[in-house]
Amino acid sequence: MPPPRSTPALQSIRPTRKQVPRAVPAAPATPVDTAQRIIESITTAIVERRLMPGTKLAEQKIADIFQVSRTIVRQALHQLSRDKLITLEKARGARVAQPSVEEARQVFEVRHMLESSMIRRAALELTPAHIVRLRAHLEDERSAVQRTDVSGRTRLLADFHVVLASMLGNDTLADILRDLLSRSSLISLMYQSAHSAEHSYAEHVAIVDALERRDARAAVQLMGEHLQHVEHNLQTLPRIPDLESVLRPEK
Structure with missing residues (x-):
């Protein structure tokens, strides 16, 4: 007679935990992104006539408003100057342009x-x-x-x-x-x-x-x-x- 088969021991199977995907933290804004946000905010204010020609745009004031460095503000102001929306003068600083x-x-x-x-x-x-x-x-x-x-x-x-x-x-x-x-x-x-x-x-x-x-x-x-x-x-x-x-x- 063939030897009796041994019954395999029962093993408890633990249910696998459902893997909940971790929320991926949003990438921090880059200096370029932040400068662009400042550019868009100033441009929109000009288009909507909330910032009038001749208005002084103080670097430190803008830096405080957006909680960024003056370097980033300066980048934004230089782009706006190239777009003819503001003027940059050593003695007077940045101002909303006053077209002739x-x-x-x-x-x-x-x-x-x-x-x-x-x-x-x-x-x-x-x-x-x-x-x-x-x-x-x-x-x-x-x-x-x-x-x-x-x-x-x-x-x-x-x-x-x-x-x-x-x-x-x-x-x-x-x-x-x-x-x-x-x-x-x-x-x-x-x-x-x-x-x-x-x-x-x-x-x-x-x-x-x-x-x-x-x-x-x-x-x-x-x-x-x-x-x-x-x-x-x-x-x-x-x-x-x-x-x-x-x-x-x-x-």
């Missing part, structure tokens, strides 16, 4: 040339879906104007032009317009009045109506008249705000 009358004329001359060509092409190429998106943007503009949301309406009224360029798939044109719109905001030394904001919104509506009809001639004419009105409505009274209240990041 001739600079203002040149900026709007370039905008006329670029945007006339852009709007003519838009009248031929934009799809019904693009028009729907433009109508949604116009609704945001209208709401901001009605709420007297000065910074919101200023940003949205400017973004209208960049949105058009983006819809044409031309990122370079959109970037150029962003720069020109930032400099256009510098040219105006006061917040846009509620009346002129309403006027700009109404002109945007008329432009989109022409685009929807694919009426390139009317769209070009309306855009030209719109830019003339914006240039004509420039104000000349400065308003110097408190730097910390403008730039301090929200909690």
Whole structure:
């Protein structure tokens, strides 16, 4: 007879613990990231006319606001200087640029040339879906104007032009317009009045109506008249705000 088989001893099997993935800590911001954040904050404040031409940008004050070194602040200010948004002078330090009358004329001359060509092409190429998106943007503009949301309406009224360029798939044109719109905001030394904001919104509506009809001639004419009105409505009274209240990041 074959020898009896031994029964294998039972082994307790411990359930394996489910491995919970550890949260990966966010990478610390690099000096380049921090400098870019300062650049974007100052640029936005200029575009929204919360920082007016001539406003002094004290390095130490900005360093305290963003809790960074003055070296990083200096990097950001040098980039803004290259973008013509601020001026750097040894005796006076950094200040928001104050474009001359001739600079203002040149900026709007370039905008006329670029945007006339852009709007003519838009009248031929934009799809019904693009028009729907433009109508949604116009609704945001209208709401901001009605709420007297000065910074919101200023940003949205400017973004209208960049949105058009983006819809044409031309990122370079959109970037150029962003720069020109930032400099256009510098040219105006006061917040846009509620009346002129309403006027700009109404002109945007008329432009989109022409685009929807694919009426390139009317769209070009309306855009030209719109830019003339914006240039004509420039104000000349400065308003110097408190730097910390403008730039301090929200909690």
